[in-house]
Amino acid sequence: MSLATLRTEWQALPLRRRRLVAAALALLAAAVLWWVALAPALTTLRTAPTQRLALDAQLQRMRQLEAQARAIRASAQALPPLGSDEAQQALEATVRQQFGEAGRLAAQADGMTLVLTGVSGQALAQWLAQARIEARTLPREARLNRQASGLWEGRLTLMLPPASTPR
Secondary structure, three states: OOOOHHHHHHHHHEEEEEEEHHHHHHHHOOOOOOHHHHHHHHHHHHHHHHHHHHHHHHHHHHHHHHHHHHHHHHHHOOOOOHHHHHHHHHHHHHHHHHHHHHEEEEEEEEEEEEEEEEEEEHHHHHHHHHHHHHHEEEEEEEEEEEEOOEEEEEEEEEEOOOOOOOO
């Protein structure tokens, strides 16, 4: 159907019908404009303050973690280096002190494995900080499970400092 034919048919319609069709088309155009352009924009404007607050909180938490990581890195660099044997002895002492019978250390070629049975999360976190400072060691792999009682069990594989760095 050509444009000329449509114009002819449009002109042939009674004035009242043309107005109703024009109003229906205008209503349809307004609805499409609303669903495509305005509604998503208004939804974004409505949710933006809440999203901004959540993102600000997340950014603040990330900055706190960054500051904590920098402090840990700085404290680790300020400590004198330990040899592998000294680190192993310090690690054994921290395990005995913190866990008693709940933690067992086993030597490996490239580090140590700590087997935990029934350890609280707070004790584990304290021990990790203590092992990092006193034995200059970091966990390489962790396979921990939380028991129904809230205590932790599993294995931690730890990296020791190289044997060539004496104190």
